[in-house]
Amino acid sequence: MKEKSQLKEELQSMKDISADTKSIQCDYWTKAELPFDGMVTLGKKVCLFNANSSHELELDECGLSLSLPDGLFSPVDSTVYEAAAQGLWGGDFEFPGGTHLISSVCYISVSPTVPELDKPVTVQLVHCAHLSSESQSEYLSFVVAEVQPGKQCGPFKFELLPGGSFSAESQTGTIELKSFSLVAIVMGVALVGVAGYAIRAFTRAPAMKCLALIYKKSFTDKAMISLAAIQNLGHLKKLIKEDSIGIQSLLGTQISSFQFQFSNDKPLEVKDFPLDTIDGWKISPFNPPLISKSSVVDYSSSSAEPPYIQVSVEPDEIDATNKISHTLSIDGIKTPSVTSTVPWNIKVSKNDLLSTSPLSVVPSLVAVTSMENVRPEDQQIQQTSLDPQLAVKAFRKQFGTLSKLLSVSSNRLAVAPELFSEGLITFDCYKNATEGSSKTEEEKSTGLMISLMSTISTQPELLTELINVLNRIEPFKLIATKLVEASYH
Incomplete structure (x- = not known):
């Protein structure tokens, strides 16, 4: 990947390129990205452009299109500018009362070196409302939320933004902006004014x-x-x-x-x-x-x-x-x-x-009576033993999947008491995983996983108890099966 400075030098030298030349859209990120705490980044893209390049940014996975107007810069301006977009999910978002989200949430920024905009930037965003008539567009609105410098942990309070347009022939809303931050589309906006109430009286929500x-x-x-x-x-x-x-x-x-x-x-x-x-x-x-x-x-x-x-x-x-x-x-x-x-x-x-293999190979899952009529010389064949090295390796392999499941609050609340009762985690770890705090769900999951990793690494024989716990709780049964298959011989 080329360094950003090198890309800028190349763009600054493009004085003879035609006006319809595409801008350079990069998969790397720059200072425009903010490390939003506890959120999933759905996609991100930076667009570097100058007076001779087209001024468009597409973030397809989030349904976002950003278009800077023609004539925004002087034809002799050789400066390279930057626009960036980042799709977010799972944040502490607060939308206006009576509304709900029907699009992705995108953070948009434009290079601070861009001169004050005389012309607005066109933002298009895909939504999921089914508009059967133009009058139903009154139920939709763009919303924005400011992101304060150094504060990316929420809550982010969105406000209604007038001026957007929505067509019954399209799944895209369009609005023109001169300032940038978090942008989304909501449905269920309470109409105001006599005309608004009249439309609401005769028009069903989309x-x-x-x-x-x-x-x-x-x-x-x-x-x-x-x-x-x-x-x-x-x-x-x-x-x-x-x-x-x-x-x-x-x-x-x-x-x-x-x-x-x-x-x-x-x-x-x-x-x-x-x-x-x-x-x-x-x-x-x-x-x-x-x-x-x-x-x-x-x-x-x-x-x-x-x-x-x-x-x-x-x-x-x-x-x-x-x-x-x-x-x-x-x-x-x-x-x-x-x-x-x-x-x-x-x-x-x-x-x-x-087609699903039972978990009977785990010693504590085998009924005691199953060995009563087996000859002593055959018991060694039917019983299995845990390999400590394989146990640690197997747990590491399932680390990501188990961590994702534990980031779901209901899953973590179901399994944490069982882990504590079997001596797999300490009481402090149990409290951190289950009690309300300023930590995100992902942080609680990470803390629990670190404790389990430490336990299994130092006492691999306890993997048997962990498997039995996971096998008792529905969302974790598949992981229990995989741990058995990879840890016993």
Whole structure:
């Protein structure tokens, strides 16, 4: 990667380049980046430009486009200028009352050496509102929040920004700005004035475009089929695809997805669970079969995991068929092809269950009675032993995945008491992991992981107790399986 000074020298020498030459967009970062505490950086880009280059910056993963107007600089000006954008997720964002986020949150900055802007910069940002008429655009607004020097930890209080435009023919909002900071789009703005109330009286709020993600996770005795819902935005799909929050460890493998519009007046609800077994299989809700619009909105800004519904499918009789197929219904949403209830077909086979290896190789998980009728000379074959070096190596390999799961508050609160009761962490570590404090969820997770790493490194035999703890708590069972496979011989 070239040094920034070298890039500037090259750009300053470009006096004969035509006006439509593209600016240089770099993947590295400069002083324009701020180290926002406790947030996930979704994407970042710097654009270096001069009078002879085009003045555009695209941050595709966040749906952001930044365009500086033509004629902003003198044709003889050879100075290199800089614009930068950074997409953020998971921050302490406070939006105006009665509104919720429907876009990414982007930090925008322009080089301080740029002369005072006589012409505004055009900012375009993708949103997930479904505008069926121009009048519904009254429900949308850009918002901004200032970032004070040296304070990047929040809360960041957003204010409504007048002047944005939204079209029913586009998923993009446009606004012109002369100053820069955190920018986003919200929906649900309370209209003011007589005309505003008149429009509100006869115009329904826009629906929200969302994406349903279907997952399957298999165990020895059942399969869990899950439906998660997120706003249909590129940066959220990137979070899911890159598994930044450990969703695969929680819900399993994604098997399908579909787009839908969230109803404004009722939650997403899965219905038509059978009262009796079907072909020897029991199909039942594992958690409340409801997803509220507010929970989907929460994930778009700061929640650690998307809302989801889990369905348990298990053979309940000895003569259960090899496969089961049953259609549930999803109410409260609308798809391009269906305007009312959406069918959800659940399919599971016994092969799905058999493909998952049980954790019986861990000594404390093997029933005592399982060895009663085994000849002494055969017990050595059936029992396994932990390799200390493999144990430490296996734990290091799962460090990232386990850390992501522990950054989810509900996961950490479930596992921390078990870790303390088994002597795997100290009481101080338990308190730091569970009590409210100024620390972020990621910092609490890191502290817990450091303590566990120290324990396993100095006492690798305690990995057996750790595996048993993880195997008792649903989101951690897959990690327990992998630790067994890698640590025992």
